[in-house]
Amino acid sequence: MQSKDISTASAVSHLECSRTGERFEAGQIHDLSAAGWPLLVRYDIKRLRQNWDRDSLQNAPRSMWRYAPLLPVRLTNDIVSLQEGFTPLHRLERLAERVECDDLWLKDEGVNPTGTFKARGLSCAISMCRELGIRKVAIPTAGNAGGALAAYAAVAGIDAYVFMPRDVPLANFLEAKSFGANVTLIDGLITDCGKRVADGKASENWFDISTLKEPYRIEGKKTMGLEAAEQFGWTLPDAIFYPTGGGVGMIGMWKAFAELEQLGWIGAKRPKMISVQAEGCQPIVRAFQQNAEFSEFWQGAATIASGLRVPKALGDFLTLRAVRESSGTAVAVSDIEMMDACEELATREGLFVAPEGGACIAALKKLRQSGFLSMSDRILIYNTGSGYKYMEAWALHYGSSLPTAGDVFPELR
Numbered sequence: 134m135q136s137k138d139i140s141t142a143s144a145v146s147h148l149e150c151s152r153t154g155e156r157f158e159a160g161q162i163h164d165l166s167a168a169g170w171p172l173l174v175r176y177d178i179k180r181l182r183q184n185w186d187r188d189s190l191q192n193a194p195r196s197m198w199r200y201a202p203l204l205p206v207r208l209t210n211d212i213v214s215l216q217e218g219f220t221p222l223h224r225l226e227r228l229a230e231r232v233e234c235d236d237l238w239l240k241d242e243g244v245n246p247t248g249t250f251k252a253r254g255l256s257c258a259i260s261m262c263r264e265l266g267i268r269k270v271a272i273p274t275a276g277n278a279g280g281a282l283a284a285y286a287a288v289a290g291i292d293a294y295v296f297m298p299r300d301v302p303l304a305n306f307l308e309a310k311s312f313g314a315n316v317t318l319i320d321g322l323i324t325d326c327g328k329r330v331a332d333g334k335a336s337e338n339w340f341d342i343s344t345l346k347e348p349y350r351i352e353g354k355k356t357m358g359l360e361a362a363e364q365f366g367w368t369l370p371d372a373i374f375y376p377t378g379g380g381v382g383m384i385g386m387w388k389a390f391a392e393l394e395q396l397g398w399i400g401a402k403r404p405k406m407i408s409v410q411a412e413g414c415q416p417i418v419r420a421f422q423q424n425a426e427f428s429e430f431w432q433g434a435a436t437i438a439s440g441l442r443v444p445k446a447l448g449d450f451l452t453l454r455a456v457r458e459s460s461g462t463a464v465a466v467s468d469i470e471m472m473d474a475c476e477e478l479a480t481r482e483g484l485f486v487a488p489e490g491g492a493c494i495a496a497l498k499k500l501r502q503s504g505f506l507s508m509s510d511r512i513l514i515y516n517t518g519s520g521y522k523y524m525e526a527w528a529l530h531y532g533s534s535l536p537t538a539g540d541v542f543p544e545l546r
């Protein structure tokens with residue numbers, strides 16, 4: 134156990150409004166900026182350049198906390214970790230042949246604690262709750278973030294209130310419940326869960342951990358980008374495929390690359406950032422095609438990839454900015470295409486992935502066929518979750534159905 138006064142050497146300097154640039158002090162409880170937009174954490178990179186170098190990572194922890202100087206938590210003792218991050222990078226040689234890519238890689242986020250990349254964001258957010266003395270948190274979730282929040286809150290001894298759609302995969306409900314969270318099933322989507330949290334937070338004294346309404350989940354998720362850079366020897370791939378719901382991973386990685394360049398650890402080259410969504414819920418794809426700065430609420434959102442069932446995201450303009458600045462694009466795929474791609478990953482590569490991961494392979498096929506990407510491009514796919522959390526989707530793929538959380542626990546409202 135580390136003593137309270139050991140510093141992580143975090144170089145956090147302040148927070149900044151993502152639209153107006155207004156500055157806010159670090160070390161205080163924040164949600165949105167005064168203008169109502171997401172806040173971004175900023176660091177004293179000049180100072181970091183002098184006392185942190187790439188070689189020192191050889192001795193760093195094999196988790197996302199290896200990048201602690203570029204994360205907001207100031208004291209080691211406040212870090213709430215279940216060994217998240219530093220996930221494997223697989224070269225997909227057999228699938229590469231089939232999709233005509235010479236240089237195809239998959240970062241497997243399914244091996245994280247609670248089986249998805251959500252562990253990264255929630256490890257960071259709950260660590261900051263501990264630093265700031267927050268004792269009660271609430272989250273609206275498409276499913277996986279609720280499970281991850283519950284796990285980290287359990288470790289930190291923080292009360293967790295989780296609101297998830299009634300038809301989430303059963304695993305999401307059971308894991309959150311098992312970690313001791315107060316779970317409510319809602320008739321509706323993540324946006325309806327968000328309304329419940331917003332309505333209750335003043336009277337219940339909850340701190341709202343909604344996507345981008347607090348500034349630290351994005352910091353945890355940006356480590357996906359830091360790791361990719363390190364694992365590729367500090368050169369970035371030509372394209373990154375990211376399954377986009379709230380967009381936090383995409384925004385975080387884009388931020389990570391800018392910070393790495395300021396540190397002098399990578400050059401100016403950036404991957405094309407490819408936002409992948411489901412045909413049944415594609416607000417970012419639509420906004421990208423229409424050249425709009427913001428997305429519009431997607432009516433009747435429906436997809437087997439529950440993490441992509443986000444009809445409108447607070448940070449949509451930041452996701453779209455990353456896609457455009459990188460000369461990337463946005464692609465929608467059908468549920469059948471994504472599950473067929475999941476099966477190909479399983480049969481050819483021995484990887485049992487979430488539909489969100491399969492969606493990226495399905496999107497890659499489209500962009501190879503259209504010529505947007507070439508055979509020699511180095512491609513990185515993010516599989517954001519384990520297939521083990523999606524028994525319903527896999528059962529459906531094989532022609533059967535399983536009950537969802539709401540079917541098994543109909544009394545829970």
Ligand SMILES: Cc1ncc(COP(=O)(O)O)c(C=O)c1O
Nearest residue numbers: 277378379380381382440517518
């Ligand atoms: C497995 C999975 N992939 C992707 C996403 C989308 O993540 P983001 O909010 O970073 O776009 C989610 C969100 O719930 C998810 O659970």
